[in-house]
Amino acid sequence: MPETSAKILVIEDETQLAKFVQMELSYEGYDVAVANDGLSGLMAARDNVPDLILLDWMMPGLAGVEVCRRLRSTGAQMPIIFLTAKDDVADRVAGLDAGADDYVVKPFSIEELLARVRAHLRRNDPQEAEALQFETLTLNRKTREVFRGDRGIELTAKEFDLLDYLIAHPRQVLTRDQILEKVWGYDFMGDSNIIEVYIRYLRLKLESEGEKRLIQTVRGVGYVLRE
CATH class of the missing domain: 3.40.50.2300 (Response regulator)
Structure with missing residues (x-):
């Protein structure tokens, strides 16, 4: 079932x-x-x-x-x-x-x-939608474009995939294991700090003009996209 x-x-x-x-x-x-x-x-x-x-x-x-x-x-x-x-x-x-x-x-x-x-x-499933939005953040899966308000943001392929996973699950705390599995795959054997590195990259780009932080750290658990 x-x-x-x-x-x-x-x-x-x-x-x-x-x-x-x-x-x-x-x-x-x-x-x-x-x-x-x-x-x-x-x-x-x-x-x-x-x-x-x-x-x-x-x-x-x-x-x-x-x-x-x-x-x-x-x-x-x-x-x-x-x-x-x-x-x-x-x-x-x-x-x-x-x-x-x-x-x-x-x-x-x-x-x-x-x-x-x-x-x-x-x-009506956000995981299937072409365009996703949270607050002033917009992500288009078809064009792979990201905007913070009217400002376009250039992301690498993996940065985009990580943001896609976060914005498809707004206000849900996602564990490091969930993120590794969905964004990097079951067989990922690289740097154990890879998530923290990419979260930092995303924050630098999403907040480059002083915008408020949307990707929040939940200590000991993972990350969540919330106001």
Whole structure:
């Protein structure tokens, strides 16, 4: 079973279908919560923000399309996939206009649903994104450009890889072993102080015009990118 920390909220009033989807998603390693009506689903999405929502269109009380509109009106950015029996173009357009990212028509195959979930989570995964930003720091993986505000910063290949790993995990303390494994590889046998050397290089370049420090040292553990 693959491991994932992604949180998925299923808002579906058909109890048996909701349980089935929850079971399949849980088996794939997702952290799954279920709400059986629109209002409780809306509250659950606001109280414990999920990484993705599977949303039934037709529910008594607060319909799925209205749940979607309300979430988007408050700035919610997570992918929302409608589960719907509605398959005509007008309904699809209405769902997309309300802020949905995708839809799966009932009855659906669980394999298709899982594929859609994986695809949308990948697009929202900072480790897969083309451009990453933290505070005034911007990194573009496609062009391998780095900016601190409007100032371009020239980095070596390894400096870029190290910064990429840090900015993809903002506010997370990364141990020296994690950094060595991800940036230099399992079989690295070089200078044991290589991380400290490259952290110093990065700080000199990122702070050359007096900008505040973003790469912080956590003594005895590793490093973290934070304000």
